[in-house]
Amino acid sequence: MWYLCVFYHRLLDYRKPEFESLAHLFGAFDDGSNDNQSLEWKLPEHHHPDSPFHFVNLPNEDIARKIANRSILVKGLYEIWGEGSSYEELKEAINSFPDDRKLPYLTSDSTFRIIIDSFGKAIPFKDQTDRIKGMAYIPFQGRVDLRNPEHKFWLIETDDYGTNNGLPPVVDKRIFFGREIGAADRKLLPTYQLKSRNYLGPTAMDAEVAFLMANQAQAMPGKLVYDPFVGTGSILVAAAHFGAMTMGADIDIRVVRDGRGPDCNVWSNFKQYGLQMPVSLLRADNNLPPWRPGLKEIFDAIICDPPYGVRAGGRKSGGRKLLKGVVGPYTVPDEKRTGHIPSTASYSLAECVHDLLDLAAKMLVMGGRLVYFYPVLRDSDISLSVKTIIFESLFLRGRVDLRNPEHKFWLIETDDYGTNNGLPPVVDKRIFFGREIGAADRKLLPTYQLKSRNYLGPTAMDAEVAFLMANQAQAMPG
């Protein structure tokens, strides 16, 4: 069965891996006919691979719904009743879509809603109403319910937006009409966003990416998920949200044991969201893991963001051993053994990845998943060292404070992004450095967002636009 999958237009490389991991989790490959566990995908005609629109073949609607509802990047998954490059074509297609697949969703005891959406342009409200009225040839018998309809129908227009701003089309003009099967619950993201997280470190994983990783790892109740570089637990929080048991280790005992106090530590991050606490947190070195001999195949998934030295450097046991031959191996004196803090050595990327693969080979169950970040260098002449030099020269005297600094400095790169996805450059490469004078308080927007508004009409003004209007009107006290 083919469905139209519309993705959020972000994190493009993660869209299909997330979708296919969930497809596997919900049994799309259970019939054994598909060994490589990838789905059949098709692009609408003339669409660029980066297009948010894809057709995907799934065994049934139940699996489709489960995938969409658990995903983070699926804006909607639809059973398409018709498509065309004009409204006439669309009407013809919908009329020839079999009645036995339409009528069950059009009955008089049902409630429904039609939603107009577009990609690459905005459709004025008046035109939206006209378009909805234009769909009257479909024999809707049910009652309209804008808030909690049983069935949602979507009319989606994609436009050749080349006419708008000089870019070649990512998508070609096409109109789709279909019934919604499911969609991502993006409300998760404001709930779990890092800025409201109690205990944070400098490398805490962004909530959206953590959820993507947990989905790729197929976290679910009854499974055990391990993070060998747990830090403040930001990745395990996402796995625990999906009901998995979690376990984490870190070489830095201050991070895993102490945090910033009794109510600001790894445990409190789980408590904050009412999640099941990790079954285990320990201090251990992934280079010399303390697993008992014979222990194997115990984790259903390993998810991590290893320390590659980009944001934080890796450390391993045995620091002063490196001096062997120069001053002789270091022996800890007996009276200092309790409470001794062992020195550590730096941990190279190659060694770190080697240990991680070794861990996965031994400790993952058959069919278990290893999900981790691996740094790659994209074409770019601004090297890391430039940033390091600027930061080192500036921050030598002040104290770094990531949460409430007195002064914020910004290093902003704009890139000729044509090199990334085949578009001609909108902006030319330029690097700026400056001190922040002020910035918008966007926290207003989640606070005032319409979906949490108590009393709403169908035309309630979007919060962001309402604030723009109030600013243009120079609203102020008095």
Next chain:
Amino acid sequence: MRLLTHNMLSSNIKGVTNGFPLRIEPQTITQKPVDFNPDFLKNMFSKIDWKALSDASKIMGYADLPEDVPDQTVLESDEFLKKFHHALLEIHLEEGVLVCPETGRKFPVNKGIPNMLLHEDEV
């Protein structure tokens, strides 16, 4: 530290061949309730070293587990699963030490976190 963790850890000091199980010397023991999940327990059952678990749970003051490895059929019994669940996941060592059976090296457990990092001359 739960007994699940204890069941997975050993002393990995260089040269030690018999670092498991670590002997628990408890100071503070607490109970931390965990949601009961039979699927998880069934997954774990075959991976657990039973003797180490039943001995450890006794030291932690819980003697309701059978001493010998029960056979698979017990997994059908809710009563067994509840005991297994309690021993594996709910008994928590807050403060204490884990002692290497071969060398006597003590790995401290503070605030529930076992510190398994080795000293420079142990790696």
